[in-house]
Amino acid sequence: MTHPLSRRSALLGAGAVAGLALWDGPAEAAGRAAFDAARERWVSLLSGGSSSVVHTAKTRAVEGSAHAVLRKLRPAPGRPSLWSDLPLDDPRTGNFNRSYNRMRTLALGWATPGTAMHRDEQVAETAARALDFLYEHAYHEDLNPRGSNWFWWEISVPRALTDTCALLYDGLPQDRLRRWLRPLRRWCPDPERRVSHPGVVETGANRAGKATAVAMRGLLTHDARLVERAKDAISDLLRTTNGPGDGFYRDGSFIQHDVYPYTGSYGVDYLENVAKLIAMLSDSPWEIRDSGKVYDIVDRSFVPFVYDGLMMDCVRGRAISRQGHRDLHAGQKTVEAVLTLLEAAPERHARRWRPLVKGWLTRNQSIPYDTFAPLATIARARALLEDPSVPVGPRTTGTYVFADMDRVVHRRPTWAFAIAMSSERIGAAEAMNRENLHGWYTGDGMTYLYTGDLTHWNDDLWPTIDPYRLPGTTVDTRRRADLRHGEARLPPTPWAGGVTLDGEYGAAAMRLVAGGSSLRAKKAWFLLDDAVVALGAGITASDGRRVETVVENRNTHDEHPPLYQGDGWIHLAGVAGYALLDGAEAKVIRERRTGRWRDIDKGATTGGDATPVTRHYTTIVVDHGVDPRRARYAYAVLPGVAPARTAAYGERVEILANSAAVQAIARDELLAAVFWRAGSVETAHGPLAASGPCAVLLRRDGERVRVAVSDPSRTSGEVRLTLPWAVRSIEKHDRGVRRARRAVEVDLGGSRGRTRSAVARI
Incomplete structure (x- = not known):
């Protein structure tokens, strides 16, 4: 099999592995050597180390990006700007944040072995003058943020700035470096404190990001107190909670912003920062002694949501609307973090993780690791793929109920199914910074089917799918305005969750209390070894509008695949069969849909472009009519089965009850019920x-x-x-x-x- 990681990539990344060799001097006598060793370890994680390497697609990509930044760099004090497309006169645009990100790109080109600008003195001096310019005009300790995003000032710029200084360290004058880092005393002095909102204690990914910036500032300025402060903040983060609020819960849930499941976004940022800090500070005076807890977090909180290297969208929150941050990007960052942790993981974890990650990398070759993965990751991944002693692990199987974030994941050998619910504990959808503008129904029982098509969710689905017809949802067909910044809807019901048996069977249920509508419903899913049976009952509304339940809404990319239908069944080739049970009827809609990422994300730094994209969709809908009274539905989703099995499935499962009091099925020796x-x-x-x-x-x-x-x-x-x-x-x-x-x-x-x-x- 041809892997996406070339052998030449392994040669390029060889220096990364060497660069991660642990500093072995006595901790009590470390002095300056300990700071330098930890900093160099960090640079190795970013650039691949300092060994001699050859050109590859990765070095060419790094070099090309850095040269593009350097070529267009034109300081204009009067405007002011470093690049003509990023004027720095108004911090609310986020251009100062983008400018520091470009500086990190330039610094990475300078520090990466094999690039034409590697350790070039002129490039380093140009970068130093640019950092002087940014300090004067964009980011210093006496500036007024003027209502711009606090995250840029306290996390994003500090991270980009400390990375830049670490990468360029050997080519920078130390007195100027300390000047550039001086603003962090005001904007990022403490991992646990939010400067812009003094009453807020940082949690989760935000604390991890700040801890990284604080630790790096300590290493760059040889301030052991800062590194110690960062280490203590990370140790606090490794504790699990029973809530309420942010953090990792004992059942594996991860919450950020008080009420939102965010394993696949903020959680990935957390994991990435913690993994790198553990590697950077290992065998140093500031080693994170209780780092073993993060290994359990990987197994409990992350592995269930990674499907062949993709991070499931049901736990990515508003990040689903970001054009440049899709499931494959979040999955790639998760893989990077696990590969970093593998360097020092206890054998009981490493024994499981090596085949697991090898399986992810082998089955999913659509992720362009050579293009955007750090060199250290490329080296580790290639070594793992070429190690004959490590088998290709199968897909994770099991049924996982994350009760503390209203998520259920059901995984079989050839497919997976996830359910996103909401309740008085968990918000239905988050919109911030003009992101996720059409995410109205993503937490109202939306279902996510994963099959062998690993591009379904990342192939421009979110700007093109009908946001009023998300699979699994029962919706009032009213038109909606864009979600507003900070708008939070916690449905006034405690009912959402599930149960699991032997890791092979499950049931999930939620009481739907629709936002801005009189619509109410009882929704249940029974998760079997070969199918998912969905029941709905008590579907009632009185607003004079039509109500629908969406069985499926499938992105089939640039064509309509064959569709077969019979009495009580529908089959979509290459996807699944859909058995309509208990007399249910459904209609099929096939259409080409066009949308723009800009329509769903207008964020200052994440906003999508306005280029129209078009995809083909097959939608299966149960129409409950206008103002239904105690309507119901019953259907089964059968991933990967043939039409004949779909047609016969109604004989395999028995609907025992489907009312507002109880919903239940029987299949062979299994009984499953939800008693409301x-x-x-x-x-x-x-x-x-x-x-x-x-x-x-x-x-x-x-x-x-x-x-x-x-x-x-x-x-x-x-x-x-x-x-x-x-x-x-x-x-x-x-x-x-x-x-x-x-x-x-x-x-x-x-x-x-x-x-x-x-x-x-x-």
């Missing part, structure tokens, strides 16, 4: 009853039944389950599960929506 309140449902073996709201999975194996229960509403205390079979004993069980009068009692109080399991003998 106390109630019962009749099965082939007798009634299944629950004394309160809960989600239940039962799987019979002879005289034993595996039981899994959770409370997605977080309102139940103790729930009594009466099974269709008399319970003789409980053989294995989690805390709070017990037999009671031939039934099963489960203490769900304080469970935070997490699953309680048991094996019952019947």
Whole structure:
């Protein structure tokens, strides 16, 4: 197999590995050597080290970008600007932030072995004069931000500036370097403190980003107190929480901005910064001693959301609207971080991660690592791909319920399915800085199907998909205005979450309380080994508008693939079959849709371009009519199956109930139910009853039944389950599960929506 990482890339990155050799002097006698060793380690992570290398596509890309920056650099004090397209007179434009990013690009070209400008004295002097200019006109300690984005002043520019100074360090006059870094005393003095909002304590990715800038300033100025401060801030970040608020939760959830799932955006930034800080400070006087916690975070919080090197969009928040930050970019940064951590990971983690990452890199060759991955990453990735002792790991499988961020992920060997929900705990969609303007329904039960088509979600989907018809959602068809900055909608319902059994089966449910509409619905998904069965009930509205449930809305790129239909089924070639159950009817819409990234992101530094892009879509919709009263739907998604299996699937699954009280199915020896309140449902073996709201999975194996229960509403205390079979004993069980009068009692109080399991003998 031809890999996207050439052998010549490995030669280019060889210096990166050598450059990461740990400083081995005694810590107590380190002095200046410790600062220099850690700084050089950081430069190795950015540029690939200082060894002699040959030209490759990567060095040419680095060199080309740096030369473009240098060629167009024309200081104009009167305007003022360094580049004519980035005037610096108004900080609200973000041009000063872009200017420092360009300086980092230039510095990377200077520090990268093999480029024509490598360690060129004239280039270094030009860069020094440019940094003087930026200090005078764009970023110094006495400036007024004038209402511009605090993030640029306190995180983005400090990160770009410290990277630039580290890369150019050997070519810069030390007195001027200290002058350029002086603004950080005001704008980024402490990883835990937000200067622009003194009452805010930094958390998550923001704290990690500030810690990196503070640590680098300490290394560049030989100030051990700053490095120690950064190290302590990172150690605090490695603690998990039960909330509320930002951070990593014990169930693997990651929250930023108080109520938004952000594993794939802010979480990736966190992981990238922490991984590099661990590598940079390893075996130094400031080594992060409790770094082992981050390895568990990788397994628990990141791996479930990485699909063949892509980061699932359901946890990327408003970043889905950024033209230059797609799932492959977030996935690539995640891969980089894991490869960096592998250098020092305990063997119990490394043993799993090496095949895992090799599988990601082998199956997904659409990510152009040679173009934008750091040289150190290229070297590590190539070494991993060419190591015959490391097998190509299979895709991750399992069912993961992230109760603390209303996300559920179901992964099978050839496909994956994710569900994004919201509740009074978790916001439906975030819009900030004029980003994610049409993300109205991304947290209203949107479903994400991942198949062998690894370009579906990143091929200009977000500007071209109909934002009123996102898969999995039930929507009022009213027209919407762009989401406003800071607009936060937490639906006034506690109901959102799921349950998992044996890592192979799952159920998820949410009560839909639509924003700005009277629409209400009960939505449930049953996650099986070969399909996902979706039920909706109690669909009611009274606004005089049509209500729809969107079964699918598939980006098929530049063509309409074959479509087959029969009585109660639809099959989209290369994607999935869709079985319409319990008498449901659906219509199919095939269209070419044109949009612009600028329509969904007008951000000052992230805004997309205005170039129209067109993609083909196949949309499957259940029409509930105008002002439905207790309408319902039932369908199954069968990824990768043939038309014949799609047509016959209705005979494999039984809808036991689909009402506002209970939704339940049976398939072979599996029973799955969502009880919205106390109630019962009749099965082939007798009634299944629950004394309160809960989600239940039962799987019979002879005289034993595996039981899994959770409370997605977080309102139940103790729930009594009466099974269709008399319970003789409980053989294995989690805390709070017990037999009671031939039934099963489960203490769900304080469970935070997490699953309680048991094996019952019947």
